[in-house]
Amino acid sequence: MSSIAQLLDGKALAQRMQAELAEQVKALQKQHGRAPGLAVLMVGDNPASAAYVRNKERACQTVGIVSFGTHFPAETTQAELEQTIWNLNHDDRVDGILVQLPLPDHLDSVALLNQIHPDKDADGLHPTNLGRLVRGEPGLRSCTPAGVMRLLAEYKIDVSGRQAVVVGRSILVGKPIAMLLLEADATVTIAHSRSPDLSALTCRADILIAAVGRQNLITAEMVKPGSVVVDVGINRVTDGTGKSRLVGDVDFSAVQPIAAYLTPVPGGVGAMTVTMLLHNTVWSYSQKF
The missing domain is CATH 3.40.50.720 (NAD(P)-binding Rossmann-like Domain)
Known part of the structure; x- marks a missing residue:
């Protein structure tokens, strides 16, 4: 074939969407007195995960979202993380919670993801949100x-x-x-x-x-x-x-x-x-x- 594929440029679209989100956040903050908040929980020192988390925190800064990121040592227990998630679920400043995967082997990632309140499930992976997706109902994707x-x-x-x-x-x-x-x-x-x-x-x-x-x-x-x-x-x-x-x-x-x-x-x-x-x-x- 003589022609070559048109590239779907996600990077350019992402930049444009982030600029639009920044405007939206500015207006919402003026209206409601606070900016949206995202908490990213990272455990251990997986270099790929660390790069992803830095990337997410930079993106938050770009659009004006407050970042409540916490970096836990590799030996952190399941109970400590569940308590952290419980606290974030009840923190009115936090609108999204994300657990950066993969986690160290001793932790149960599914159990942790299930602890996140469905309305704060920024990754859209809670069974409630997956159920909403299957049913075609509004929810986090x-x-x-x-x-x-x-x-x-x-x-x-x-x-x-x-x-x-x-x-x-x-x-x-x-x-x-x-x-x-x-x-x-x-x-x-x-x-x-x-x-x-x-x-x-x-x-x-x-x-x-x-x-x-x-x-x-x-x-x-x-x-x-x-x-x-x-x-x-x-x-x-x-x-x-x-x-x-x-x-x-x-x-x-x-x-x-x-x-x-x-x-x-x-x-x-x-x-x-x-x-x-x-x-x-x-x-x-x-x-x-």
Whole structure:
């Protein structure tokens, strides 16, 4: 094919949305006497997590959200964290709570996430919010899937009546994005590691979402010409010189001449995830008044 895919620029959209959120926060603060607040809890010293948390705190600063971040030592107990979450649930200055995953092995992340009040669940992962998503009711949506839908909307990509294939079934991305696509009237297939003949499924996709975390999982022959390919994967690879870079689940250079639209990594979905976290925090705040 002579043309190459148009890139879905999540970074540019995220910057624009953050500028809009900053205006919104300024107006809300004037009206209600305080800014929205987000508490990010991080345990231990996972370098990737530390980078994500710094990124989130910087983004909060950009839009005027007060950051109540707490960094706990790796040996912090489950009980201490549950008490912290209980306190934040009852703190009127805090509108969003997020537990940065992964946690050290001795902690039960599901039990901790379930302690967060559903209305302060900035990550949209509480069973109540996942239930609202399944029922099509208003509520907090998982940040990455919501970011993908916002990116598709920005480029006026109508998913209604289209064949969507989601590769990956995690509670973080695969399952919620499938539900959001279904809600938008797509016909959705969920594929995963046990799906036989993955390329037979992906070749039918008008919209292909790759969310597994495996470099170059999606190759050129697995992509339908003219389709929309959204790469949610983030994989850190190191070259021969010891330099590391981020790549997705899609073989970008091979797929770019085939797809109509494609998200880059980095600069695609990742930037949207942080922005939707801010959006969720502001939404939670505005529901109180």
